[in-house]
Amino acid sequence: MTPRKIPMRMCLGCNEMKPKRGLIRVVHQKDGTILLDTTGKQAGRGAYVCPQLACLQKARKARRLEKAFSCKISDEIYAALESQMQSAEAGEPHD
Helix, strand or coil, X not given: CCCCCCCEEEECCCCCEEEHHHCEEEEECCCCCEEEECCCCXXXXXXXXXXXXXXXXXXXXXXXXXXXXXXXXXXXXXXXXXXXXXXXXXXXXXX
């Protein structure tokens, strides 16, 4: 029996390829909303970022989320994403 292939995704912050399960998915939905998808099952275009706030801030500085989703992202959305990530970091440890 062959081992299962682990899906890899690139973090938009640090540009490292990491296992998909260790990353947080940022989703751009059809109605234009952008949110963190902790389940990985939300409908919409997804981009991945490490569960560290520093990676989200690097992605913001380089406008990588805007490039991935081909749209302008407001400061309010970034602030909401950062607060969601801070509460996720405080709430549960990642493996």
